Amino acid sequence: MYTFLNDSFLPSADAALGVTDLAIQRGYGIFDFFKTVGGIPIFLDDHLDRFFHSAARMRLSVGKTREELKEILAQLMLLNNLPDSGIRITLTGGYSADSISPGQPNLIIIQQSMNPPGKECSTPIRLISYPHQRQLPDIKTIDYLMAIHLQPHIREHGASDVLYHQNGVVTECPRCNFFLVTADDRLVTPSRNMLKGITRMKVLEFGYANSNVEERDVLLTEIPTAKEAFITSTSRHIVPVSSIDDILICGAATGPTPGAAPGPVAQQLNYQLYRLVAGGAH
Numbered sequence: 001m002y003t004f005l006n007d008s009f010l011p012s013a014d015a016a017l018g019v020t021d022l023a024i025q026r027g028y029g030i031f032d033f034f035k036t037v038g039g040i041p042i043f044l045d046d047h048l049d050r051f052f053h054s055a056a057r058m059r060l061s062v063g064k065t066r067e068e069l070k071e072i073l074a075q076l077m078l079l080n081n082l083p084d085s086g087i088r089i090t091l092t093g094g095y096s097a098d099s100i101s102p103g104q105p106n107l108i109i110i111q112q113s114m115n116p117p118g119k120e121c122s123t124p125i126r127l128i129s130y131p132h133q134r135q136l137p138d139i140k141t142i143d144y145l146m147a148i149h150l151q152p153h154i155r156e157h158g159a160s161d162v163l164y165h166q167n168g169v170v171t172e173c174p175r176c177n178f179f180l181v182t183a184d185d186r187l188v189t190p191s192r193n194m195l196k197g198i199t200r201m202k203v204l205e206f207g208y209a210n211s212n213v214e215e216r217d218v219l220l221t222e223i224p225t226a227k228e229a230f231i232t233s234t235s236r237h238i239v240p241v242s243s244i245d246d247i248l249i250c251g252a253a254t255g256p257t258p259g260a261a262p263g264p265v266a267q268q269l270n271y272q273l274y275r276l277v278a279g280g281a282h
Helices: 044-057 066-080 145-149 151-156 198-209 220-225 264-278
Strands: 002-005 008-011 029-037 085-092 107-113 125-131 161-166 177-181 187-189 213-215 228-233 237-244
Touching: 002 066, 008 066, 029 044, 044 066, 044 085, 044 198, 066 085, 066 107, 125 151, 145 151, 151 161, 177 198, 187 198, 198 213, 198 228, 198 237, 198 264, 228 264, 237 264
Parallel strands: 125 161, 125 237, 187 213
Antiparallel strands: 002 008, 002 107, 029 085, 085 107, 177 187, 177 228, 228 237
C-alpha cells in the first residue's frame, strides 16, 4: 500500500510526520473522506469543494490545484489497485517553531479497502443525546475530541452513537448528519451549527424533487412523534435509528419486533443512493 505525502508516493509504513506538526501539537488540521466504487471516485468534486472550503476557513494553503489533486488521486489509486476503497485527504497545520503558529501544511492522502454500502439499509441503531457544540462546525477538522471522549459513555448506555444538541436543538452526530420524518410526512434535517455532509446533500436533492423537505432547527421534543429517524454518511449511506434516549421512534414501534426494521423512507432513500453510486456518480 502507498500513501501520498506532500510530493511523494511512499510505502504507507514509511509515511510519517515530524513531532512539531500542529496536527500533533494542537490538533490543528482538516480532512475530507470519499469512497471509490469499482475504481470510480464517488462525488469527488463535491468532496473537493468542501476540502478547499475547509482549508480556506482554517487559513491553510493546500499547495495544489484541484486538477493537480485529481491527478495525484488517480496515481495513488493506480498504485494501490483497490477498486472499492475509502480515500482520506488530510491537510495539517504544518511544522511550527513555537507550537502555535501554523507553518507550511503537510498534505497526506491515504487509501484503505472499504466495501461499498449495499442496496438494503443496515439494521437500525440506538442513539443517545448529549449537549455539545463543536467549534467551527462548518469545517471538517481533525478535532474529534468529544466524540472519542464519549466512547465509554456511549457503550455504557448500549448505544451505537451520540446525537449532539445545544439547548434542545439537534445538530449532528460526530460523523453523520441527522434526519427525521415527522408525523405529517415531512423530511426534516438541522440547518445550522453542524457540518453539511455530502450524503446529506444528495438525500436533500432526492427530497426536494418531491417537495417534502425542510432544513430548519430540529428539536429533541420532536423525537417522540417522529415516524422515522436516520443518519447519513459517506461510508454507510443511510442508517436507520430505532430509538434515542430510550424513546422508541414512533414508526419503529410497529411490527413483531419493534425497532428491528428500517422505515420506508429510509429504505427508499438508501436505494436511490445505491443506484446513484452504483451508476458511477461523480
